[in-house]
Amino acid sequence: MGAALIGLLIVCGVATTGALLIAQGRVAHSYDVLHETSLVREDVQALRLRVGIFIVRGDRASRDDVAASIRSARARLASLRALVGSNQPQKPLLDQLAGAFEERVRSSTRLMSTADFSAAIESRARAMTEPAYQVVNARLMDSIDRMERAEELLLAERRSRQSGILLVLGIALGGLVFWAVAILARLRRAAHDLIGELSAAYRDTALSKAELEAFIDASPLGLFHLDERGLPTYFNAEAIRMGELVTEGGSVADWLASVHPEDSDALNSAWHRLLRTNESLEEMFRLVRKDGSPVWVESHLAPVLVENRTTGFVGVCRDLSERKALEENLFAAKEAAQVTLESIGDAVIATDAEGVITFLNPRAAVLLETEAQRGVGMPVDELLQLVDEDGEASPTSLLRAIAENRTIDVIKPRRLVLSDGTRLDIEDVAAPIRNRQGTVIGGVLVLRDVSIAQAIAERMRHLAEYDVLTDLPNRLLFEDRARQALHAAIRHRARVGLLYIDLDGFKQVNDTHGHGAGDELLRQVAACLESTVRLTDTVCRIGGDEFVVLMPEVSDGEGAMNLAEKIVAAAQGRFSWHGEPLDVTFSVGAALYPDHATDVVALMRQADHALYRAKQSGRNRALMAPEAANSVSV
Template identity: 40%
Template structure:
C-alpha cells in the first residue's frame, strides 16, 4: 500500500496511508503531497508509478525494498521511482527528517534545472554571443549568437580557449588588457576583430568576467557583440568627418591665403569668424573677436562726414540679399589707424533656406585710391616736370576763355620753345636734357603769378596761361622776365649749359576765341620769334599765317622729297688763289619740288631741322657726295676733295661716327676726297665732346674745315687744340673788304691767325677781282664764290673736272 507524506514545514509532518492505487490517486487529486512511498510488492509497478507521476508530477516517488542496505538510496530506477528505502529505515526516528531533506534537495535541484533552463532560453534568445569557459579557460558552452558571430558551431568551440577567435594582430593586446583587469580586479571590455570560420573578419565588442564562489574561480563568461555595422558606420562617419575636416581645412587655408578679409556674424550681429586678413585689417585676433558685436570689431565711418557708416551685415540680413558698402568708407582699426576699404555683405542661409547670419568680404583700397589719385594727376600733369600737361592746359585755357568772355576781359597765351635744345639731348644724352627741362620748368614757374598756369606741351615746348590781363602789353613784362631768367647759365651735373627761349604770344579775343585757335596763334608767333633770331618774344599777327601755311606745306613735302628722291647735290669749286687751280668743291643741296620748283637750302633746311629731318637729309648728302666722287674717280676724272656741311644735330647724334664710317666703306671713296665743314659755334658747344669727334674723323683721314669762321665765339686755346685743317672766312666779311676797313681788318686778322696756327684759310663769297686781289695780297690760300664758278649739278661739274684733266695734260 502506498505511503503518502506531506511536509508542511521542517518542524511538522503529515503522513497518510492508503491501501490501494485507486485510493492513492483519489487522495492525490484532492491534496498535494511531497513524497509518495510505494509498497515494493505493488503489482504492475511501472503502470502504477506512471499513474502516480501523472497525478502528482512534482512529488518524490520512492518504494520500499526488502533489502537492507543501510540508509536511503537516492536514484532513479527502472520502474520510474526515484529511490528506495527499507522498512527498517521507515521505522527509524530520523526517517521523516531525512525525507524532508530529500524533498528540499529535490526542490533545489529542480530550481537549479529551472535556472539552467531559464539561462539556456535567455542565452539562446540573446543577440549577444555568449562563451562560457571553465576555470582553465576551456569552452564549456556557446550560444547560437556566438555561433553566428564566430561562424563556428559548439563542436568547434567546445574545449577551445576563449581568445581563439580573436584576430592574431589583436590577440596580444587583448590578452594584456585581460590580465591587467584580473590583476587590478577591474571590468574588462575590448573591441577586437574576430576571424570567422570562413576566414572573414568581423568587428566585436567583448565583455569578459570571472564566475566565482567566494575566492574560488569557477570559470569565465564572455559576451560578444557584433559591432561590424557600427564600425562601418563609424568608418563612414569618420571618412565624412575627415572629408569635412579636409574641406574646412581647405576653406580655412583658402580664406587665410586670399587677399580679401572675411568676417561673419550670426543673426544677433555677433562676430563668428575672421580670417587672417580680417584679423590684420581690424586688429582683432579671432579669439578676442568671437561673440563681440560687429560694430566693435568692424568699425566703419564715412570718410567725409566722419559719421558711423551703415552696417552692411544688418542690411544683408534684413534684405536677404548681397549689398555693397557705402562709398568712401574708412575702417578704423583696433589701434585707431584708418584705411579706406571696399566691401560687400551677403546673407548666410541654413539648411532650411532661412537667413542665419551674414558674411562680409572687404579689402584695403588705400593704395588703389592713392594710385587712382596719382593716375588722375599723371593724366593731367607732365610726368617729368610735374607741370600741367596738354589735357589740363586745354581745360584751363577753356575756363579762362569762358571767364574772360563773361567779364569782357582779355587773356594771354605764351608759347615757349627752347632754342637748339635738341643739341643738348644729342650731345649729352636725354638724362642731362631731362634735368635741364626740370630746371627750366622751375624758373618759368617763378616768373608768373599764383593765378597763372605754367604747363609743358612736350619736348622742349612750354605754355604759360595768363587768365587775367588788362591789356596785351601786360604780357611783355612776363616775357622779358622769362628771357632774363633763362639767360643765367644752368649747372646740370658737371655741365654749365646755356639755353634761350623763343616766345610767341597770343591774345584772347583778338588772336582767337577758342582753345585751338589761341594755341595755334601763340605757336605761330613763336616760330616768328625764331625767324627773328631766337631769344626774343613776338606777338601774333595775321601776316604770320601765310608764312605758317607755307612752312607746314614745306614740312609735309620734305618727307615726300626724301622718300621719292627729289633732292640733288650741286657742286661749287674752291680755287687756289696763287695757281688758279681747282683745289676742291663744296656739295650744296637743292630740292626739286614738283609744285614749288627749285628750292634752295635757306628755304627748307631750318624747317628740316625743326621737324627732325635734318639728320636723314644730312646722311643722304654725305652718301651722295661720296658716291659721286667715287663715280668720277671710276670714270678717270681728276676728282677733287668734296666738302659736306654737317649740322649740329647730325654731329651730336649718337650714331654719327658709326654712320660716317659705314658710308665711306660702302661707297669705297678714299677718305682724302672727303672734307667736313662745321660751324665754330657748333664746335664750341661742349668743346670737349667736339674734340673727341673731331679726332675720330681725323683718324679716318677726313679733312676738317671751320665754316663761317668769325661769326661766332671761339676760344683760341680750343682752336689751337682742334685738329682743324682749314679756316673758312664767312662771306659777310668778304663782301665789303674793299670798301669797309673793319671788314678788311677782320679778314686780315683771320688770315694772319691761320698762318700763325699753320691752318689753310679759304674765303667764301668772292665775286670780284678786287676781292681776289686783296685776299691774294694778304696771303689767303683759297677762295670760293661766283667769281670762280656757280654751284652746278654733278654732270656739269664733271665737265670742269674733265677740262682740268686736259689742262694738266697740256
C-alpha cells in the first residue's frame, strides 16, 4: 500500500511536475512574446525618431539609420511570429501588427521620398504632422497595444493554471515538498530574470523617449500639442521661449491674449475654421511683447485624426521677427536704389540672361525716346542702335559681359542713333548680375551721353592747336606738322620748303587805327595766305604779325621762291579798314630742307635770317636763304 501510495505519489508527482513544466513553459513563452513585442515597440519608436531626423537632415547616414530600424523591426516580427506559431488569438493579432508595420514602412518611405530638402525645415517637418501619417502611426501603436494586452491575458490565464497545478501538487505530493520548493525557486528565479529584462526594456524605451524630446527641444521651430478641446499638453523649448517673450506662462490662452489687436480676429476665425473643417491652419500674426514691441510669428496647426475623430492638434511655430526686420531693411535699400536710379544722370538698363530688357530708369527712357513700359520685354540690341566712328553697326557690350561673366568698360565713345537720325556720342559700361550661387541671371548696362563733353574736348583741342584770332594752326601744331613733313621727306628723299612771313607796316596800322584794325588786318592776311598757297601747304600764325607757310614735297628752291613771290604780290592793295586802304606789304624769307637745314629749328632759323635780309633790303620782297656749306643733295 505504502509502495503503491508512494508509486502513486511518484506518478502524480511526475504527472503534476510534467503539467507544471508545461505550464511554466507556456508562462515563459508568454514572457518571451511580451519581451519581443516590447522590442518591436522600441524599434517602431526608433523608426519614427530616425524618420524625423532624416526629414530634418536629409543625409545618407539618416537614411541608413531608417533602413536599419526597419530591418531590426522586421527581424523582431519574424522572431515574434516564430514564438506565436499558429496559436490563437495571437496569430491574427500578429498578422494585424505585421500589416500595420508594413503600412507604417510604406508611409515613411513615401514621406522620405517626397521630402523637399530645398524647402525650409518647418515645411518638411510639417509633413510628419499630416493626418494620414499620424493615423498610420496610431494604428500601428494600437496593434502593438492589443498584442500586448492579449498576451498579458493569456499570461494571466497560464499563471492561474500554473497556480492550480502547484496547489494540486502541494496537496497530492506533500512528500515531494522539497521538489516543489526547488521548482518554485526555479520559477522565481526565472520570473526575476524576466522582470529584469522587461525593466531594462522599459528603461531603454524611456531613454529613447528622452532622446526624442531632446531632439524636439533642439529644433529651431516651436513645436506644441493641444488636446481635442484645444488645451495645451506639450510645448518644446523654443515654443516656451517664444511664449515667455510675451507672457509669464507661455500657454495657448496667454498667447491668444497677447495677439496684436489687428490680427486677433483673423486668428480666431482661422481657429474656428480648423475646428469646423479639420483643415490645417496656417497663419502669420503678431504677438505683443511685454515691453510693447511686436513679435512676428508664423504658425501651422493640424488636427490629429484617429478613426475620423479629432484626438488633438499638433503645431509648428516660427519667430519671424528677424526675417521681417530684414525685409524692412531690404525694402528700404530697394527704395533707396530706386530713387538713386531715377535721380542719376546716366541711363541704366537691366536685362535678363538672354538680353531682354527688364528695367529702364527715367534717364534711359528719355535718352532712348521711349516709355519705360514699352522698352521692357524688348531685346536690348533691338532698342539700342549703336554705330562706331565709321558708321558701322556696333552691338552693345551687355551680351558680351553676360557671356564672359565680367564687367566690360567701353572707353572709346560710340554713337547712339535716335529715331530721328540724331547721333549722340556715348560711353557704355556693362556688367553681369549674379545670384547668390554666382550664376549669371542678367546684366546691367550704363550709358553716358558724352556729346557735350566730346564737343568741349574737341573745342579745347582746337583752341590748343589753332590761333584764336585767325583760326590758323598755331606754333604748336606747326612744329608737329613740320616734323611729320621732314620725316616724310626723309623716307621719300624729297624737299620741304618753309616761308617765314612778316607784315610791313603792321605797327602803323595799330598806332593809327587801333588794335581792332590790327586784328581785322591779321584775319585778312590769313585769308589772303590761305587763298594763295597750294592745297598741300600749311599756313600758320606763330605770333604777332609773323606767319609761316610749310611746303611739303617742294621740287626745288625755284618752286619755293615762286610761291614766296606770289604771296608778296597777293598783298598789293589787298587790305583795308572800313573802306580805307591799308598800306601793308609782305616780307618773306625762304629756306629748304635739306639744302639749308636738317631739322625744324634750324630750318626756321635759316628762314628767319632770309626774312631779316628781305627787311633790310627794302621790304615788300622775298629772299632765299643762302645754301649751307653742309647741304645735302636730293
